[in-house]
Each structure stands twice: as structure tokens, then as C-alpha cells.
Amino acid sequence: MIKELEYPFTLAKIRDLNVGQRVTISGRLFTGRDRFHKYLFDGGKCPVDLKDGAIYHAGPVAIRREGVWVIRVAGPTTSMREEPYMSRIIEQHRVRVIIGKGGMGEMTRKACVKYGCVYLQAIGGAAGLLAESIKEVHGVHLLAEFGAAEALWDLTVKGFSAVVTIDASGKSLHRRIERSSKKALEKILK
């Protein structure tokens, strides 16, 4: 029932995912949030190859222990803030997996259909639990420019747990729940 998804996230693997499906991700994962998205959107050069990759909307708390980076906690941040930039980044870099919380808007949903990408919802606040699945920190980019929380962290994860809430056919669990709860609300207030 839980689908295992391994890097590289090829188009075939992505098209195979359906809204509502739970997945565990293994392999390479890049974090990025507000400043990184704005930077790419403005044409900044990406320090890693995002093709068939995953961007995780998170600002981890990282510390250096004996010269090695350790991620202490890394829960998802609100994805909606990246809505103005996300679709162009999907188009230009062929990112196939976006992970965050709260879902994204119409532009991103359409880009998911057009270029083959999915949005996964991670559990907001479960910062320690998600950090447990980080097995290795390969490197960090744009650290001096953006600071630790906004930098691009190049990670290897194992068994990172999430659920597909926007799939490559454009179905969105967020939209579905929004509509069904609206109907329920109207019924309650009648």
C-alpha cells in the first residue's frame, strides 16, 4: 500500500503515482525555500542538477559536529509561499517531486500536469521524526548567501514518509477536501 520511491524520480515513476497514495522516498533530496526559489526564478544558476530530483520545502536546523554537518530537525514549511516561482522552476529544471506542507496553487498544479511532477505533503511539525530519515548530508550550497535555514542542503534520505496530494494528472487532494468540507459546512449551517 505504501509505495517506495527511489531517486532518480523519472517521468515513468512519477506518472505512476496517484493522489492519496502514501510514499516513502529514498535517495537524493534537496531542500530549498523562499530565497532559493526566488533566486532560481530570477535566473540564478542552480548549483546542483535538479532534473528528476526532489525539492523539499524546509528550513532545517543544522549544526556542525566535528566538521560534519548534522541536521537536527527538518520539518516541512508552508509551500504556498513558493507558488509564484514553482511552475517556472518545474519547467526549466524538470524537478519531478515537490515536498512541503499545505499544498500549492493552480499554477503549480498545471505545471505538474504539463511537465510531469507531483506534490507530496509531509507531516507539519514532525520535525524530529523527518530528520531521522536523513542518512547523510552530502553538501550545502548557497550557505554564505542565504544562511543555514534558506540554503540548499543536498541530502540522502531513507524512508522519508509523505503522501501524494497533487499528482501528474492534475488531481489534488487539497482541492477535493476543500470542496467536500465546504459542502459539509453548508449542510451544518442550514
Added chain:
Amino acid sequence: MKNGHWEKNLFQLIRRTSVDLPSDVEAVIRRALKKERKGSHAWWVLNAILENVALSRKNDTPICQDTGSLTFYFGVPVGFDTNAIVAHTRAAVAKATRQGYLRQNTIDSVSGASYDTNIGSASPVFIFQQQARKKVDVRLIMKGGGSENMGSQYSLPDVGIHADRDLEGVRRCILDAVWNAQGNGCAPGILGVCIGGDRATGYKHSKEQFLRRLADKSRVKALARLEEKIMKDVFKLGIGPMGLGGKTTLLGIKIDSLSRVPASYFVTISYMCWAFRRRGVLLGPEGGVHRWLY
């Protein structure tokens, strides 16, 4: 006031608040889990939340990476030196930040610069009240930004949601706010609601409701009934943990009222996420721990 034990114990209060949930909150999450269908998204999320709580307790790490805004509520005896305790509290906050119990989470709103100790003009927030007793009652609430963004204030009547100036109108405001929030602000949440007051006191009082235990019912019968009714209503919305569907959209709601002027009728709603970090302590005259609260 000599430093004595003040700073040390205020630091302990911050640490405890950051790394562990109050037992009443954890118990309600556990109960909610039983109501969700095994294997559903809601069940999965609630399980993960409980696992995360156990893990942060064990590892002594923050429950959530957003350690939020810090509000200290002080109940102090007559003649107490509040300036001194403000200084001790700030020192404790700076220390908790250095030791990683608090994230660097305070920003200059104009320059965008981050303060490395979390000491800013509105951080932490201090609220003092004089009390007849000799002990100092300190309570801390840490509230994440994602949940704070889900707060809202309605001015009644509100034609958009058909809310008049009565408790039915209040109910409509609350349900509208819950629907708007969906899973954001990290559902399942807890609502603090204030009917009346002005814009500023409304928000302040709505947040003070978070000091109440989850089992607490309003002493005003009509409000206790409203609290109960909203919980039943929300159960039917189907928004669920993280907005992925399910029964558990709220863990609790606490409603209270303040007097108002005839021209205004505000309904103010503060949203607290499941990472409901609330702790308290009673301190003696030298700052020694008399008893931990919650």
C-alpha cells in the same frame, strides 16, 4: 532581586516547553487516534505526531523546528520587582537559543536582520498580573508562525457569512475560520476565542484561553454549550489532520467574552497547532521551584 534560582528555572521552563507536549494535549491526540480509521491518512498523521513527540522527549530536542513566539504570563505578588524578572527571563531565552532549544526566530521587521539571541522588541512577550499570593506563577506559551497566521478577527454583523450579533453569529465566524484554515497552521488545532473587547484586547484574551486545560469547560453555561456544539460541528467537516481528510480537525476550543462598546462586536479567533507548547511553574521568593504546572 538576587539572581538566585530565577534564571536557571526560567531556562528549565523554556526547555520543558520546547521539547515536550503537556500531558492533557498528548492524551487528547491519543483519544483522537482511536476515532480514526486504521490505515487512513488521519491515522497515519496522528501516529507520526505521537511518535515525534516521544522522540523529541527522548532526544531532548524541540518538538517542532518552529519554536514560535514566546509569551510569558506572570502572576506576581504585590511589590514584586518586574524589571528584574524581565532581565532574568531574557537571559534564559538567550541561553535556550544558544543551546538549541529555541531556533533563531526573531527578525527585525525593517532590515530583515535576524537576532541571534531571540531578544527583540516583541520577543519574548511579557504579561504581568498582580496576585494576592506570595508565590510567582509563570506560564509560557510557544506558538508557531504557521498557526499564528491562521488567526482571524471578525466584526459583526458580517453579511458575507450571515453572522449576526449573537452566539449563532459567533458560531458562524468560528466555523468559517476553521474552514479557511483547512490543514494549514498544522491541524488538528485548538482554538482560543474571545467575543467582544476591542481589536487588541480581543486577540490578547483569545490567546489567554490557551492557558486553560483542554478538559476545562467555560463557566458561562451558554459558552460551554457553544464549545461543545462547535466540536460536534467540526467533527463533520472532514478536514482532518494536516487537511488530508478525517474526523480530527480540532482537538479543542475555549471560548470566553469581554465587555464591548455598543458600536463594536468582535469575534477574535486564535489558532494553535497540535504542537501546543504550554508549561508553567510556581516559583518561591528566591526563584526556587515550588511546583511544575500542567
